[in-house]
Amino acid sequence: MTDSVIIRTDQLKKIYQMGEVEVPALNGVSITIQEGEFVAIMGPSGSGKSTLMNILGCLDSPTDGQYYLDDQDVSKLNRAQLAHIRNEKLGFIFQSYNLLPRMSAVENVTLPMMYNKAAAGNQVEMTEKAEELLGIVGLGDRIHHQPKELSGGQQQRVAIARALINDPVLVLADEPTGNLDSKSANEIMDILHNLHQSGRTIVMVTHEHDIAEQTQRIIAVRDGLVELDNKNGRM
Amino acid sequence: MKIIDVIKVASRSLTSNKLRSMLTMLGIIIGVAAVIIMIAVSSGTETAIANQINSLGANLVFVMSSFSQGGAGGGMATSSGGLVYSDADAIANSVPHVAGVAVEQTTTQTIKYGNIVLEDVSILGTTPDFTKVREIEVEEGRFLNDQELERSTRTAILGATIAKELFGDTYPIGQKISVGTLKLTVVGVFEEKGLVSGVDYDARVYVPITLVFDKLMNSQFSRIAGDRVRMIYVTVDDKENIDDVILQINLLLSKLHDVPLESPDFQISTQQDIIQTQSATTESFRILLAWVAGVSLIVGGIGIMNIMLVSVTERTREIGIRQAVGATPQDIQSQFLTEALILSLVGGLTGIIFGISGSWVFSRFGDMPTVVDPISIVLAFGSAAAVGILFGYLPANKAAKLDPIVALRHE
Known part of the structure; x- marks a missing residue:
């Protein structure tokens, strides 16, 4: 099996300037994640795991160090270029689902395609693909429901479908089960496992051990450094 | 993002808050209607004056006495003081294209x-x-x-x-x-x-x-x-010949009165000159009105800016979500700019309709002559569009500059 590298970071540093004071959030993080891995990132609040997640998600740029995503150095890109990377290579799943409230499920799922150069404009194809993905996450019968008409677990499933619509190389999940009861959480985790099984690369931030332990690999972050990188899926 | 999608998204968010959008447009509607009505009233008045002047004879040339600066005093006593009765016969007999004197x-x-x-x-x-x-x-x-x-x-x-x-x-x-x-x-x-x-x-x-x-x-x-x-009074047979007749009268009377051509003891003017003099007074009035109307357009524009700024704040999270899934700063900017533009253009069109029907009401029931000037419509619509872009730019820019991380965390 020839593994191809999806994420490679080299001495990632992020320093926030708070007036006169420099507050370091990342002190040199070097990690490599292969295609097809399911990785959990853990750490207490203030550990830098959110900052790491933001940089991995191309929502933020490192102060220093390199970040190669899918063999492309994205650490020095400008905001518009990062937006294109997010659109084409990344899929996000958030703790609070982050669906647009006045749009139906299928419209929410097609949203990333509207910003995609290759897909934008082809309404029929977009809708077909969105409906197919909603079917996969088990919402085939609710494609025209608005978020307020859906339960938390259902909303998160819409968000997963949205994350997959542009066929990303990496799915980033930020506390995907944090707002859910355990039954819905299990359903979401089942979907993520299925995605992993079908070859998706998933990086998930969580502070719940039992959720993290369902993955293959746990990276623990503390004080802006990788404290532990456990490849057998146990703490 | 395709333009058609930008317009769809923008109009959707505007229709989701109809009352607010309507109130925001009101400023532009009033401004545009005011511009059109005011220009219609003043150009209607002007046309009425011109018609009145023209109603007292067409293609008229007026020859008036004036006191010569050069001829007075000297040996030529007869040349010192303006028109005499025989000048009329001379004009009638020797100037071509004269239809009546x-x-x-x-x-x-x-x-x-x-x-x-x-x-x-x-x-x-x-x-x-x-x-x-x-x-x-x-x-x-x-x-x-x-x-x-x-x-x-x-x-x-x-x-x-x-x-x-x-x-x-x-x-x-x-x-x-x-x-x-x-x-x-x-x-x-x-x-x-x-x-x-x-x-x-x-x-x-x-x-x-x-x-x-x-x-x-x-x-x-x-x-x-x-x-x-x-x-x-000299009536010219055709509009085309007015300048020629004026020249001929100048030459003839200068010779008859024995005064130099550059300082004659008479003055020649046309209806057009009189109309222009009359227009000058309405012109300054019209400029004043146009300024008043222009100010109300600007006030309307500020209203749009105000609402767009509120809207950007309210929809910070939406902006964050759109950025996360791949909207570039430019995508966000064009979305908000389009919203401002739709507000001002729809407002502008509504204003044009109100302006035209308002002008009609004024002339029908207000006993005020009005002429809707097509240029005023273009002008009013153009300034509405300009107001939209101008006052939409600041909120759109504010939206585009939002940090996606901060925006996503916004409640």
Whole structure:
């Protein structure tokens, strides 16, 4: 099996300037994640795991160090270029689902395609693909429901479908089960496992051990450094 | 993002808050309607003035006496003071393209009929061509004829107001009125013409000009003045030839009066000149109105900016979500700019509709002549669009600059 590298970071540093004071959030993080891995990132609040997640998600740029995503150095890109990377290579799943409230499920799922150069404009194809993905996450019968008409677990499933619509190389999940009861959480985790099984690369931030332990690999972050990188899926 | 999608997204977010969008557009609607109505009213007034002036004869050239700077004093006593009666004949006989010539000399007299006395009435001495040249119709009786002119017969034609004041319901034709020391027979009454360029055509008495020369002008003055006339009206056969006729009259009269061409003792103007002078006053009024309307457009624009800024704050999280899934700063900017533009353009179109129908209402029920100027529509719509872009830019830019991480965390 020839593994191809999806994420490679080299001495990632992020320093926030708070007036006169420099507050370091990342002190040199070097990690490599292969295609097809399911990785959990853990750490207490203030550990830098959110900052790491933001940089991995191309929502933020490192102060220093390199970040190669899918063999492309994205650490020095400008905001518009990062937006294109997010659109084409990344899929996000958030703790609070982050669906647009006045749009139906299928419209929410097609949203990333509207910003995609290759897909934008082809309404029929977009809708077909969105409906197919909603079917996969088990919402085939609710494609025209608005978020307020859906339960938390259902909303998160819409968000997963949205994350997959542009066929990303990496799915980033930020506390995907944090707002859910355990039954819905299990359903979401089942979907993520299925995605992993079908070859998706998933990086998930969580502070719940039992959720993290369902993955293959746990990276623990503390004080802006990788404290532990456990490849057998146990703490 | 495709433009059609940008427009769809923008109009969707505007229709999701209809009342707010409508109130925001109100400023633009009022501004645009005000611009159109105000320009319509002022250009309507202007057209009405021009029509009135043109109604007193078409293709008219006015030759007026003025005092020469060069000819006075010297050996040429006859050249020192303006137009004389024979100039009119000279123009009629030797200038090509002249269709008619009328002469006018005025004096002021007290007139009487029975026990009715009217003081300081303008007496206008003129020639039979006057009705033709000034396009004014005799309603009762007739106008002067050549015989009366030649013999300076004691006849008078009355303006409509004078006739009413003197005679009331009595039939005026054939009656005798006294003008100064003279007894004149009324042979005609003019139709009502009203006030044109400050001259009341209905409050005058028209007599043969020869009668003015012989009997009515102050005797001392007339001895020096001779057969001086105040004004010669020249009708030109075609609009095209007006400039040519003016030149010919200039050459002819300069030669006759023996004055240099560059400092003549007469002045020539056209109806167009008079209309332009009149327009100058309405012009400044119109500019003032346009400024007032322009200010209301700007106020409307500020309203749009205000609401867009509120909207950006309210939808910070939406902006964050869109950024996370791949909206570039430019995508976000164009979305908000499009919203501002739709508000101002829809407002502008509605304003145009209100402006046109408002102008119609003004002319229909307000007794105010209005002419909707197509340029004012283009102008108003263009400024509405400009206001949209101008005042939409700041909020759109604010939205585009939002940090996606901060925006996503916004409650």
